[in-house]
Amino acid sequence: xxxxxxxxxxxxxxxxxxxxxxxxxxxxxxxxxxxxxxxxxxxxxxxxxxxxxxxxxxxxxxxxxxxxxxxxxxxxxxxxxxxxxxxxxxxxxxxxxxxxxxxxxxxxxxxxxxxxxxxxxxxxxxxxxxxxxxxxxxxxxxxxxxxxxxxxxxxxxxxxxxxxxxxxxxxxxxxxxxxxxxxxxxxxxxxxxxxxxxxxxxxxxxxx
Numbered sequence: 001x002x003x004x005x006x007x008x009x010x011x012x013x014x015x016x017x018x019x020x021x022x023x024x025x026x027x028x029x030x031x032x033x034x035x036x037x038x039x040x041x042x043x044x045x046x047x048x049x050x051x052x053x054x055x056x057x058x059x060x061x062x063x064x065x066x067x068x069x070x071x072x073x074x075x076x077x078x079x080x081x082x083x084x085x086x087x088x089x090x091x092x093x094x095x096x097x098x099x100x101x102x103x104x105x106x107x108x109x110x111x112x113x114x115x116x117x118x119x120x121x122x123x124x125x126x127x128x129x130x131x132x133x134x135x136x137x138x139x140x141x142x143x144x145x146x147x148x149x150x151x152x153x154x155x156x157x158x159x160x161x162x163x164x165x166x167x168x169x170x171x172x173x174x175x176x177x178x179x180x181x182x183x184x185x186x187x188x189x190x191x192x193x194x195x196x197x198x199x200x201x202x203x204x205x206x207x208x
Contacts (some may be wrong), residue, residue, distance in 0.1 A: 002034060005093035006041040006208075009100040009111040010146075018194055019146030020181040023099035025198045026144060026178075029205030042089065045111045049086065050079040052111045084119040090118055095140045095208060100159060102147040107159035115166045124170040134171020141175045142166055142204060144197075148184025152177075177206060 006027055014020040031039060050056060059076035063069065069077065075116065082101050100107040118124055126136050143163055151157040157179075180197040183190040 002037040002095070003093045003094045004030060004034075004037055004039045005090060006039065007096060007098045007111075007114065008041060008043045009098060009107055011045045011108065011110075013102070017099075017100045017101065017146065018190075018197070019101055019144050021195065022146070022178065022180050022197045022201045023144045025099055026097060026142065026201035026205040026208075031208050033206045033208075040089070040093070040173050043084075044108075044114050047100055047115065049110055049113045050083050053079075053195065055079050056083070068127075076179055077194065084120075085091075086114065086117040087120055087123060091136065093139070095141045095142075097144065097146045098163060100163075101144070102145060102149075102157070102159060104149070105151075105156050105158045106162065107145075111159070112162075115163065117190040118165065118170060134169055136171040137173075139172045139174070140208065141172055142208060143175065143177045144201065145177060145179050145181075146183070147179060147181040150182045150185065152179040152181055168186070178204060 002129060004027070006023065008020060008023070010017045010020050012020070014024060027039060031037065055073070055075045056079050059072050059080045062076070063080075072080065097109075100111055121127060124136055125132050143160055145157070145160050147157070160177050166173050167173070177199050178197055180194060183193050186193070
């Protein structure tokens with residue numbers, strides 16, 4: 001049974017977020033076309049997403065040196081364990097939708113921390129004599145990215161570019177982006193912009 005994971009990376013609620021509303025339209029269209037699929041949603045701002053901090057680095061060093069997980073400190077176990085659960089959830093999904101806003105040309109830091117949990121040597125990529133190779137080939141990703149300005153045809157949409165780079169690094173090269181852009185620069189056209197993005201999302205969801 002196919003599994004879709006919806007990653008909500010916006011601190012706003014759906015009523016106040018263009019990207020979340022367009023993502024909802026995408027998911028509704030996807031579910032209509034795939035009625036037997038399992039859809040799981042994770043709200044990154046309502047979830048413990050550990051950052052790579054001193055505890056995590058310490059734990060990784062100990063584990064690499066052969067120390068058992070149960071010998072880590074309580075904080076190390078909690079953080080590394082949670083990161084493992086997040087990466088497992090991602091790996092178990094066949095298809096993934098990211099819904100994010102643009103904050104200062106990228107996405108919220110919480111999204112970056114989440115992507116950090118997905119880059120695990122031996123789990124989502126491996127090192128070879130020819131360099132790192134991603135292990136998650138065959139998955140598909142859609143990134144629904146809300147931006148106040150218009151950046152899709154520039155080199156300033158750093159969040160989308162970074163997400164694509166991370167996906168490629170772990171072996172996912174089938175990535176589509178739907179921009180919901182210009183809503184702050186042209187507030188009088190925001191409903192029209194959202195409607196156009198919603199139409200694209202519905203079409204994409206039906207064939208995803």
